[in-house]
Amino acid sequence: MGDESAVSTLVLRARNGDQQAWDAIVDRYAPLVWSICRRYGLDRLDSDDVGQTVWLRLLENLGRLREPAALPGWLERTTKNECLRVVQTTRRLERTEERIKREPSEQVDPFDELLEQSAAERDNALLREAFAQLPDxxxxxxxxxxxxxxxxxxxxxxxxxxxxxxxxxxxxxxxxALRKKLAEMDMAGVGMRTTGR
Amino acid sequence: MASPWMSESDDALLAALKRALAESESVPAEFVAVGKALFAVHSLEEELAALTYDSAFAAPEEVSASRADTAVVRLVTLSSATAIIELGFAEEEVVGQLISTAPGFCCGPGDVDVKTLSGHISTVSLDEAGRFRVRPMPQEAFRLVCRPLNAAEVPTVWIPR
Structure with missing residues (x-):
């Protein structure tokens, strides 16, 4: 796929030191990273920390990503891991424990909810991704x-x-054309869309 | 698998695209700018010691148990092909040790460079046993470059705070 805006091309160019390609990657995926931070209820400072760590991890792994087309999935997992790390730091843990003690009726597993929401995030990221690859x-x-x-x-x-x-x-x-791109990405495993609407 | 996108009407697809693009507009410009700026900070060439354990990921019981016995509140392990770096985060400092994976091989003395994200670099010394102490505690993400006198440099990935 000789498409200039395709993820795999951007990753290759960034790997070779092309700042513009890196900027395009950040522009494209920052919304995904940001929305995951929101879902985990992180405040602005913690979200900034998570964002920073996720981009650094990506830079560290640019040369090692075997399948650049799988980048969205990789970013999603890395962001979730980082969010969990932040959520699990002591102060948050204590705060959460306190809340659970105070509100025993609200014992709904927040992660079930997160799971559903993350399907929507993936869809949105996939849509933006496909849109970015359409002709002008x-x-x-x-x-x-x-x-x-x-x-x-x-x-x-x-x-x-x-x-x-x-x-x-x-x-x-x-x-x-948008549907065609979406179908191509589904086949390349970029989408990993798991739920129907 | 048949793509679910195929069954959506044009109107529904356009509406979904609109929502997706609107979501991207709500991202603070600064959040994006920080991500872009990191490209200049990072070197793509080096083989870096990777984060292989971080107690911040561990189960809460495990962490609080270790905290009861010691002043160390977080343990981090980084590994490269030639060495392991163990870090213990205490209240006001980070204590560390560089351990060679080659048997009988010593990892000190030497220096350790501590680089923070904002570009501040400080150097601490590595003793004969490969031990070092970073004080005060870095307040932002940092990386280490261990430079033992008699062995190859060991640069690490960024360690989040």
């Missing part, structure tokens, strides 16, 4: 179609300098 013309159109407040087909046609009659068919083509 598709991305521009999709961005306008998702704009808030909504932009009319007339306006989209004017801004992109494309005939208005072509917007509908192009929308379908762009989304078909």
């Amino acid at each position: 013309r598709y991305r521009q159109l999709l961005l306008l179609l998702m704009a808030d407040p909504p932009v009319s087909y007339e306006e989209i046609s004017r801004r992109l300098d494309r005939p208005i009659g072509s917007i509908g068919p192009q929308r379908a083509r762009s989304l078909a």
Whole structure:
């Protein structure tokens, strides 16, 4: 897959010292790392610590990642491990123990909930990943179609300098291309989507 | 496995994409910037001693048991192909020992460089038995470069605080 924006290409370039490729990796996956920190209830300071550790671990392992396409899964596991490490440090442990003592009725396993939420995180990361790999013309159109407040087909046609009659068919083509990317990534094992909607 | 994305309508897929992109917009710019900046701090070339044990990951009972007996609150082990580094985090310092995995081989004397993320570097000495002491305790992630006089350097990965 000679795609310039594909994860494997970015990892290779970063491995060779290309800062721009590294920036692209961070831009693409920071939302995944961040959202996992949120799910674990970390505050801003702890989230920053976890983020820092995760990126350092990635830098240390760039040369060792055998299958760069599996990067999202690796990042997810590493982030969760780091979050758990932070959660398990004494002060948090004590705080949590206190809370459990105070609220015996709220004994729902928080990790069941986390498991469900992480499926949504994976989906979101996968969607961003697939979107980032679409050709510019598709991305521009999709961005306008998702704009808030909504932009009319007339306006989209004017801004992109494309005939208005072509917007509908192009929308379908762009989304078909997105589905195709998603399916490719599913097969490459990037997705690991485990739950249906 | 049939991709579940295939069965979603165009509208549903577009809405899901919109949510996913919105999620990425909520990430603080600083969080991203810190990640990018780390590229310059890190050397991609070296073979680093990796973190192989960290008591911060251990079961809580185990940690509190060890804490009762000693002033050490966290134990960390780093391993490379040639050496092991044991670290004990006490209240105000880190005590460590560099141990060669080659039998009969001594790991001192020499120096240990302590590098923190913000770029501060300090050097402490390694005694004949490979022991060293980092004081005061680094307040941010740090890495060590152990430089025994008679053996190869042992740089470590970043050790989180």
